[in-house]
Amino acid sequence: MLTYFPVPYEDELLYSCVARYALHTGQADNQKAVIRDIFGIGTAVAIPDIPSHLQDLSRNVSRVWKTNVNQLIAEFTLAPLYFPFLSEMQVRQTISSMASKEGGKIHTRMGLVASSIQPPTYFRFCPKCLEEQKRILGECYWLRKHQLPSIDVCIKHNCKLENSNVYFHPKQKHHFHSAIKECQPCTAQAIEVNKDERRLIEFHEQLLMNPILQGFGPNRWSLFYQSLAKDLGFVHKNRVQHHDINLFLRKKWGNSRFNVYLDEDNSNDWITNLFRKHRKSFHPIRHLMVTSVLMPERTLSEVLDLVAKLPTERIEPVKITVPTDMPAVQIKSHRDEWNKLIEDNPAWGVKKIRTLSSGSRVYAWLYRNDGDWLMFNSPKEDKSTMRRKVVDYQDWDSKNVINLEAIYAELVQSKERPRLTQSYLVKQLPRANSIQKHLIDLPQTKQWLDSHAECLDDYIILRLNTAYRIIIEKNVEVKRWRLIRIANIREELITNRIENEIQLLENKGK
Template sequence: MMNCFPVLYQDELFYSIAARYKRMCGIFSKKALYRDFCNTEERQIFMYLPLHIKALVGNLPYSTKITESYIINNHTMYPYLTSFLSNDRADIIYSEMLAGSKKNLLTYVGANSTNSRFDKHLKYCNQCYKEDLNKLGESYWRRIHQIPGVLFCKKHKSRLIESDVPTNNNVNDYFCADDVIGNSIITSNKDKSLFEFYELNIKYIEGVECLLNSKVQRKDNSFIIDYYLSKLREKKLASRSGSIYMKEFLKEFKEFYPASYLYSMKSYYDCDNANNWLRLFIRKDKKSKSVLRHILLMQFLGVDIKDVFKTNDVEHKKIVAVINKPRLDIGERKEQWLRIIKENPGATRRQLKDIGKGVYTYIYKYQKEWYHKVTPIYENIKPKGDIVDWRERDKKCLKIVRRVVVELLSKPEKPIRITKNKIRRECGITSYFKSEKLIKTHEYIDSVVEDIDTYRRRKIKWAIEEMNEKGIWVSVYKVHQYAGFGEVKDEVVRKMVEKIIGE
């Protein structure tokens, strides 16, 4: 049972509460802090989605009015990160936060992907810090300042400053805001970059505030996508049947948001890339989608976030029935077709079809027997093909293969082994790929294909790099599992992992 507990400040990050309690009680050991908070010496006070909240509330002084729900909804990132999840999934996360979990909850909510991660260090507003010292005698870390994409302090209209306190899940220590900021105080933020996008970012921040401070009625992903489609129709960017005019949509989104702002929000995209995030974002699938990008899209569509969650009905795809009424009767159609045949002697059926498309379609659909009776058949003799310039083809093929190999090696997901068949499939070259006349192409392929050991080493290094980036403890067993080798049975692989970890 705790004898004291800090006053909880408005929008204070749970990590900040733990840091102030540690300083208040003069605790030096992290394990002692964990025992006071969670009745366990295991690391459970994570930066954004802390665990064992039920145990913490049970340890608070008897006179406290602090509840589990109050802490989770007002001092953690739970309201923000679960806004666009199903009720079932959000309830699972809530339960895990109450009781404790072995899961990485940030990964579970989709906040550990490259474009959804929190910033690497805690951020603060210099003016807020000064006000806190004058009013409270201390300062604290604010939740909203840590949200991805929040670039400014809305209250003071100033750029946020990055501290030296890391935000990964492997929390090494708990630092009070005034202890950190006081040692590196900046009297004024002279960095004026991005101020031209201040109004855009303030609109985004208002959306974040809505998710943090309002208890929204969650909608499933299918409903949200239908809502977006209905708004795209209003902007003339989608058809009545629900088909999105993708080229115009991508172009207008980029015109609405300047490129440098999209870069700052980790949401820039290439319109020519068939797999850019905006194309994939409006698909109906079960993947967790970035909250930041939901807000960006709503801002572009000109909708209030509260309205999205208050809406119960949305216009789904409309089935549009088109009834074509022929302008000419069947006799006139036949006369037209006979005229086309007469005016194009020697033409093949394919050529006649191209010449009289509308007439052909109607005749073939309703008068197929008559069509075959009157339409002549001529063979389309193809001219003998040109002699292949294999030297030029080799150059082009080599260029394609080089590009494919670079793309395979630079993919962020688990490495794929570079083999001849894999290169061939990715290039889409089948008929002449194995030709011995592609000399330089095959020389290059032989130089880049991976034997099993080379591939294993690359996969191990990728796994270690990913684990370090996500704050996962690196051990032989964990690297073995993360890289996808299965159980640690292969002695060769185990020794290879040990050697690379030790490098």
């Protein structure tokens, strides 16, 4: 057992506590010794977000820190960010793995490995938070809220989070890097954060500050979003209007720093699937981008309370059979009449037979009084529907190209247009879903889309030039940070080509 372990600071990663222990005990260069001290084993891996071996750690530090596995998970890891959006089984298995020595499958089990939203490349810090920590505490540490995937702003100081010198998942698997050694003081870059962006970031931080070690499961979230769509008027004739929801969310997030999660190819699919029956879990930012703007009067705690009250399993309607004491002769009479209708109309299905006056009457009587027999003695399909219309792919292909040319000419003139991805362009066409499925049969359409679809660099450069014109019109100095902010560009998306364009615009504005 250890006789010393540093007192954790507010919102500190457990990883950071271990790194400070190594520094305080003079073992920063002997990480194997640190791992043996903390975990009692020399093979534990330094995982920053969702670590394992927590049972061993809590036991080894129990003399100086009375803690347990659940407290460590809730207050010093990033697991609470994900738990409410997973199934109960996933959460139980994750907590069990985090407590044990078998943590190799944690990220896969939680769906993080396959997710398109990846953790930050480097540990990050806020320059102003760093100064405060050094001034008040005499040292600095890694904050959990600065390592959240997709969040690159410190809303406490309204400045951009800076990358440190150490990878978030470094190649040195057993090394715990301390913030005080890896963070270089720098000037904070001011960031403007609008109301919706701030609320979304606050929702992320609230998941960490008010942890829920419970998975609500897919059925609860399915029912919640179906009810939400109905309450907000996005349901027509019992059908969710996915297109209207997409338009609303695009309007809300289209000009924000989070628009990248709407502009990717097939990005609309996750919104549509979110309002359908859930067959998989969704990344927290997906949920929070929707709930934060569709429920502006609700706090995150209130939203989660609503979800928690819903049933964990789908309640199937109970089939009620009404017992009857019908005479056998009456049953036989109706059966014979139904069989005669089928015999007289061999090409008809049930729906067409019921259009007959006698057909509707007989079907209704049998459905109420002899339902099981009716189900086994009905036409299986309407044979008339077997005559399918032959699709003229060549004509369809040519019309698509004509429509695309007209749509494209209008879109490129729009000052605040979205990125013209292949998926977005197809969605502007009639029968868009069918086109996606039959692109192999539509060679002209596919060739046109391949040649006109806009790559991410081109779209970002377009936004930079729009930002440049706005700055010039306002008669203010053209600065790199100002271009990036007005163009809503994430730092990690800036390639060499984009950086060259930024420098070109800066020089042009002098």
